[in-house]
Amino acid sequence: MQPQTTPHLPTVNKEKGWKVWWMLLRPHTLSAAFIPVTIGTVLALHEGSIKLSLFIAMLVASILIQAATNMFNEYFDYKRGLDNENSVGIGGAIVRNGIKARTVLNLAFIFFGIATLIGLYICLMSSWWVAVIGIICMLAGYFYTGGPIPIAYTPFGELVAGFFMGNVIILIAFFIQTETVTMKSFLISLPVALLVGAILTANNIRDLDGDKENGRKTLAILLGKKNSIIFLAGMFLTAYLIIFILLFSGLTSFWTLLVLLSTPKAFKAVKLFIGKTLPIEMMPAMKATAQTNVQFGFLLAIGLFIGHYL
Template sequence: MQPQTSPHIPSVKKDTGWKVWWMLLRPHTLSAAFIPVTIGTVLAMHEGSIKLSLFIAMLVASILIQAATNMFNEYFDYKRGLDNEASVGIGGAIVRNGIKAKTVLNLAFVFFFAATLIGIYICFMTSWWIAAIGVICMLAGYFYTGGSIPIAYTPFGEIVAGFFMGNVIVLIAFYIQTQTITSKAFFISIPISILVAAILTANNIRDLDGDKENGRKTLAILLGRKNSIIFLACMFIVSYLIIFILIVANFISFWSLLVLISIPKAFSAVKLFIGKKFPIEMMPAMKATAKTNIQFGFLLALGLFISYFM
């Protein structure tokens, strides 16, 4: 399959030096790791004191698992022949920058091993039930693109990504600080999980044509490009509506309305997809979606933090 090109579309540049490894981590996706941990930890402050060491450990472990998942994605898509030198939205370490595929795979396992060691510390300080959940999270990360039927190739990618990187991480971060799970923590994790899933939706909209040619059955392919953009907009709208509902229900304070500051970025993410055809043209929309997650999550955490002192 020849990559789509146009004289009006800029080519994907080759990375050099440290940037090769940095881009392999796919930094625009790492917000899906640190935002849920931050939300869960700040929320735990309302239940009592928190341990900074547990917050840092959970944060690092989550980022390692997310980065490893990205590397598995890079490796397995390469092995299946889905990536080429002109592919956008990938680290490009293998097809563009000459890193051996085996090196990328081994590095992913090293990151998993490091996350496991940190997980042991978290379990020692809290509960060994966390170990079982951690293993399930890592298996989800591996089988997202690994195995005979990768999750990423099905319509269930958003559900899996949103659940594990949104709900589960928020609740674990909350639990290791409080030793309990509350309905408040669960409901607050929902908009976070939706916005994590939105990052994947944006990714699949960008890759829709290539994914279709390679036999994937993502939700974006089933809905079509136009309906997928509408679906993405609905994900943003629902996330903001849930915050309003939680405020009205007195689960959180009016300070959480700070999330409204992120609306322009969400609007931009949707607008930047409209009328675009080539994947590289849609990269700004993809980045805007990730930034919406960052802004929304940071502002929600800030609102929860301020309300703690009120």
């Protein structure tokens, strides 16, 4: 069943030229790719020197996989009749800007192909085990919205996205530089995973009504809107709490408390959801959630970097 256009919902503007392709990448989600790579690489500094070429390769490959995942989302949601011209939060290349669905799908596979080639270089410079993990990550990206039972349509979307885009990417970025994985690197990946999951929670709160009409069973639908907002606030709170635990356990320095500078943005994200009913009204809240991830991640990376040298 295709969702009906709400009469009083403002029409989403069509993009032109290069902006069509830029919006197809869903740039507000790409922080979920480059933040973990940066943190994992900075953590590797604590173990010794790093190879800049490996950092750049990992960064580009992760962004390509995230962008391809977004394209698969665009393609499969269109094929299932879930997107229309006024759908909020999508790239809109297919339903608004006239790009052929097959073109979007092919471009996603091209991005996967380029990421695979970059992955071969990473493996040559580190370990072939990275190839196994990379393939699993790409499969997760495809089946997030592809396949008979898309992960995004279940209550496990946040868990899967947080695990792969938070824990796994940080640990791979750390491993290719150090050839090891430590408990410290895993524990520091936890708050990042939570905030990646928070982006998905915010997305699902915004799309709750439409997802329910189309038979999805997201965590936001199971919890309900009010409890989902509380859950989002809990994810933010837990991420900050973990930083304090790491500090008091001696695993990180005082400088990691720089992440507290991102708390106003987290508070704003939660506040902006309250009392809103239309998806387009909740876009600022979702944007603030993504910004919290960016601010928290970069501040954590800076704190780890400074703490290593001071």
